[in-house]
Amino acid sequence: MGELTDIESLRQSFLEELSKASQKSEIETLRTSFLGRRSLIKEEFRRLPGLPEEERRAYAARLNELSQQMQGEIDARVNAARKAETAKQLEAEWLDVTLPGQAGRVGSWHPLTEVEQRCLTVLRKLGFERAEGPEVEDAYHNFDALNIPQHHPARDMQDTFWLDAGKLLRSHTTTVQARVLGEGRDVPIKVAAAGRVYRNEAVDATHLAMFHQLEGFWLEPGLNVGHLKSLLGFVAKELYGEDVKLRFKPKYYPYTEPSLGLDIACTNCGGDGCEACHHIGWVTIIGAGMVHPAVLREFGYDRDGITGIAFGWGTTRMTSQWLGVTKVRPLYGSDQRLLNYLHRGHE
The missing domain is CATH 3.30.930.10 (Bira Bifunctional Protein; Domain 2)
Structure with a gap:
């Protein structure tokens, strides 16, 4: 149960950090922290060879499930952030092409x-x-x-x-x-x-x-x-x-x-x-x-x-x-x- 408790703690920590991230750059930083080569979950994967076979199988399954959940949550949040940024840009750059054009300032004779x-x-x-x-x-x-x-x-x-x-x-x-x-x-x-x-x-x-x-x-x-x-x-x-x-x-x-x-x-x-x-x-x-x-x-x-x-x-x-x-x-x-x-x- 000790390993499972560690996994649940890692899951809760991930979800808490994910709730604070709103920008796409922040979410990508979170991906590196929890799924990167030096992340905690990768460290747990590197511990697997030292565990008994049955325990190793059960713990590996839990780690894979958590990794997939993290990946899915991050991908979904990145897509949502990308859509939000696109919507914000469209709103800022919105132009009604059906409106009459604005003529530039034209000079005249003195x-x-x-x-x-x-x-x-x-x-x-x-x-x-x-x-x-x-x-x-x-x-x-x-x-x-x-x-x-x-x-x-x-x-x-x-x-x-x-x-x-x-x-x-x-x-x-x-x-x-x-x-x-x-x-x-x-x-x-x-x-x-x-x-x-x-x-x-x-x-x-x-x-x-x-x-x-x-x-x-x-x-x-x-x-x-x-x-x-x-x-x-x-x-x-x-x-x-x-x-x-x-x-x-x-x-x-x-x-x-x-x-x-x-x-x-x-x-x-x-x-x-x-x-x-x-x-x-x-x-x-x-x-x-x-x-x-x-x-x-x-x-x-x-x-x-x-x-x-x-x-x-x-x-x-x-x-x-x-x-x-x-x-x-x-x-x-x-x-x-x-x-x-x-x-x-x-x-």
Whole structure:
């Protein structure tokens, strides 16, 4: 009975340890402890040769029964632990494939770029092609070629950022007009230019030392103010809608003669007056005119009845009107939250 008591003690010890094991690794450790080469039950098997034959047979049968029971219990517990781990993993990784997919975050154009592209799209409908020029210019293309003489106030330090060697930061996109005309292209010429310009101005809520402009010009025999007004009306309605209210007023630009400005009724108040339009009710969106004879003469286009029309506007101001904001400085900030808010507010 002593041997049988040892077997029962071993069985109870095994069952007690097995009840404490829940992870598969713990159960496998238990298998090594009770069924491995150096386990207690293997030690009992090694004692068998020293026992009497009848006692050896009975004790061996008990050891085999206990070994098989341990093996069965461990295998069952390992399977149960494996199923539990699989169920836990499935629950953690569960995905309803019938649900709509979650689209990744998609970038978008900056509001200034989007307005610029809209404007260029409108001009492409009229046959204008885009041209570009340098932002660091010389005095000839920025002033002299455009009928802006030495004594003109725009050439003073208060308006222009001068650099070394007579270079300067371009103060308007009209420099592209001078460069294109200097190429001596055949008429008709229809060109649009857009980009950054620089003015040495005091920075406040509505003015910056750097902002964006867009300009177009068209040279062809027989063009007149009627063509210019029709073009400007088409552009304004394409950008602001068919119901936009327009008015023209005289202006002065050294590179156009005659010159005019196009006003629209404020899009925020409909012409009643609000903070966005400084309570005037009207907002100037485009400056334009017939290309000055001096400019045509400078580049050899004062012939064959050739005339030209030119027009331009600040896309920075247009963007602020489009978004309904009264300050332009945030448009040039890097706060992504604000830019996203402006986009959502306009959609």
